[in-house]
Amino acid sequence: xxxxxxxxxxxxxxxxxxxxxxxxxxxxxxxxxxxxxxxxxxxxxxxxxxxxxxxxxxxxxxxxxxxxxxxxxxxxxxxxxxxxxxxxxxxxxxxxxxxxxxxxxxxxxxxxxxxxxxxxxxxxxxxxxxxxx
Numbered sequence: 001x002x003x004x005x006x007x008x009x010x011x012x013x014x015x016x017x018x019x020x021x022x023x024x025x026x027x028x029x030x031x032x033x034x035x036x037x038x039x040x041x042x043x044x045x046x047x048x049x050x051x052x053x054x055x056x057x058x059x060x061x062x063x064x065x066x067x068x069x070x071x072x073x074x075x076x077x078x079x080x081x082x083x084x085x086x087x088x089x090x091x092x093x094x095x096x097x098x099x100x101x102x103x104x105x106x107x108x109x110x111x112x113x114x115x116x117x118x119x120x121x122x123x124x125x126x127x128x129x130x131x132x133x
Contacts, residue, residue, distance in 0.1 A: 053082055053091035061101045073113045076105065080117035083124035093125060 063075035079102060082088035092098050102125070106118040 049087035050091045053088040054095065057091065057095050057098045061098055064101045064105045069111055069114065072105065072109065076114045076117040080120045083121040089124060089128060093128060099125065
């Protein structure tokens with residue numbers, strides 16, 4: 001049973017089938033457990049991406065007020081890329097300082113290399129129902 005449910009262990013599953021063209025009950029159960037296992041892994045990855053973004057945001061926000069506009073441009077590109085992914089987008093939306101910094105950067109800096117990614121981030125934020133609040 002363990003080899004069927006957890007095929008990642010590298011061991012082959014011995015065949016107990018009489019008819020080779022039908023799945024055994026154990027194989028049917030294994031498919032369900034593998035789907036569940038994948039869903040749990042996706043949930044863990046989703047949660048860790050949100051937490052990772054939430055931890056990195058204060059530092060990225062600080063970079064948006066840097067003296068060097070090339071540093072600001074890189075931070076703006078990073079925020080734009082983060083805003084494209086749902087877990088990261090949720091972390092940005094949940095951080096009022098991040099939203100405020102994005103808007104202030106967009107309003108105060110007249111540089112297309114900064115305005116373009118910041119506009120993209122605002123677009124992504126506003127495309128989400130929670131980002132409209």
